[in-house]
Amino acid sequence: MGGPLDEPDGNWWDNPVNRRESIWLGIAGAWSLAIFGWMSGFTRFGDQNPIGQTYEVDPDAYQQRVAAYKEEADETEEGRLLPPGDSVYVGGRRFDWDGLPVVLEAGREYDIHLGAYDVQHGFSVRPEENLSKQINLQVFPGNEWVVPMTFEEPGTYRVICNEFCGRGHNSMSGHFVVEEA
């Protein structure tokens, strides 16, 4: 009796629940609420949140915006862009990152504008000498996503595309450099 293949006997709803099972229900419920609370609270007190303004924008219009920004930016001897203000534009396209490489100042907050011209791409970033500090954001045509970022540590940061964007995706990479101000 009492197997999962049988119709339960009588008024099964009123059968008492084992004491330890009840305690576990309490623990599991509390843990569920706790991790919800942490995730939600972290948007207020935390420093790493995938949150920023988004705008709908035609992919061509976004490409022009990036072109205008590049026009305005200075270039270093190595051919890297120096952003004219706090805004940095990056456009994903098969198979490179338009707007990279760029030179940023350490400790300064930039608005990183992310968008794509053709298909979906993945903006995957890490400093060259510490691969475990890495983050990944989705990029797709039709949206411009403005995510503020502040890089404290100088160095070369590598960008890899981590969303499949067609044959050639393997070679879609770029970088930027963070320099002491």
Next chain:
Amino acid sequence: MKGAIKHLFGNEYDSDGFRTCSITGLEVHESVENHVKLFALTAVVAMAIGGAFAITVAGTRWELLSLLPEDGYYTHLSMHAWNILIFWMVFMEIAVLYVGGPMVLGRRLPLTKVAKAGWVIMVAGAVGVNYSIWTATESGGEAPLLTAYVPLDIPWLFYATAVLFLLGATVAALPFFVTIWKEKRGAPNKTLPLVVFGAFITSIIAVEAILGGIAAFGYALIWRLGIIESVNAGLYRQLYWIVGHGTQQINLLAMITVWYFLTHVVGGAVVASEKVSRSAFILYLFFINLGAAHHLMVDPGLSAGWRIFNTSYAFYGAAFASMIHAFAIPAGLEAGRRQRGLGGGLFGWLTSAPWKSPVFSSTIFSIILFGFVGGITGVLMGQMQLNMTWHNTYATVGHFHGTVALGTTLAFWGLLFFAIKTMFRRDYASGVLASAIPYLYAATMGLAVLMMMYIGILYGVPRRISSVVENVPGSEFSLSAAEPLFFILGPATLLAVLTGALFVLVAVGSLLFGDRLGDGDDGGLLPEKGLRTDGGSVHAIEMRGTFTLCLIFLATFVALYALNWFLLVQVWQIGA
């Protein structure tokens, strides 16, 4: 050929077409049994095809071997994903519905013609999907991978046949719904057995997933055919993940239903509390679909509030449900075995269990590994901020191989090992190999999954790419620091595929050459002291072994949670 088929489908039934199962005691009708076999055998074929592609996929990701160039890699990866995640699992799930509905209820399968039509449509859809993946790049397009994201240049035929497959699955599920309807009409006040209840909730969630899939692939299809001019990538992602994640929820619920079933029939489990287990299924019904949003955690255009509410299944309603099953299922086993006096002490009920039976060991490894590996990581990467460190890395691949490749696949292997004896009435062609397979697979795949996670999180190695560790084409940079771990991952993945092949070999070998089991022979499956206990109240029995295991689980969960957040806060400042 005809002889072989007759041999597979040839049990003895009485004049009404029923026979009594010598293990479960169920009255099994010929119509149900034969259709379960049909769908399960088809599933194994799909698994074998998808598994074969795991060799080239894994052998390419291990860049020491670099089996395939970039071009072929995406094609093979798409073949792996669709055959093994979609076709292996969905064909099995139709079989699970037929077991969990008409078989457990002791009814005939209604509408057998509809069931067969469903099978034909599903097979046609699956063949079409395979064909369009295989030819996608020849015709200048791109392979779809699992997700077929727009606006990639993916052949329209792919979307069309994917829709066809989903329609076929709906048709094949109809006889199940009719069974439940007939059962309820006959006796509206009767309560469905727990396994039937679980299968029923699974089927509702399946319908929701399929509707989402038809919407997503239909949307992409009319765009590919030029009926609409443009397509919105963000909208497609939202629609796609209703089915992309929805099918994973079907896998989860079908697997949990199988857990309740198999721990009972081979381990002697009882139901610890009908109320608690059924409430957990109801929580799934309400909340689990919201979880599809966790694929959109680092997408633009979605508010943080929307993302947090949905990814948490509304305050973790569905994660709570899973933690309930995580207690209820081992507790049922503990209570059932203690009631029979099998094993004392804290864990005697577990150590005295039939560990040599591949049905039992597959089920238990499935439960443990799904929970500890797949489940915990799923909640971690589903937290909006942590998702930034997991999204599209190899760790993601680790997570879902922990769920579907370890958890669900092992549970379904358990069910097949069970069906070989109970439905095909054959002994295993090799008992030793059959016993060893769950251990080998749990070990190799378990190791592979852990390595995938380390490689993804600690070295940021992306998924879906064939060259990034030894060299990133066109760049002086590479992720070569991760290379040593590939010397563990590579062999582990290849051994896991080999174990899969061994499973197919033993399963097919048993069907063809296994000794026929005589009438009433239980093939050694029945738990000691029979399937049914003499009753007494379950709630009063000690469940301290289970409680201890659950506390270990919670401690692991808390530790991994803290570790992941610790890693995240090392990263530079991001976000408004």
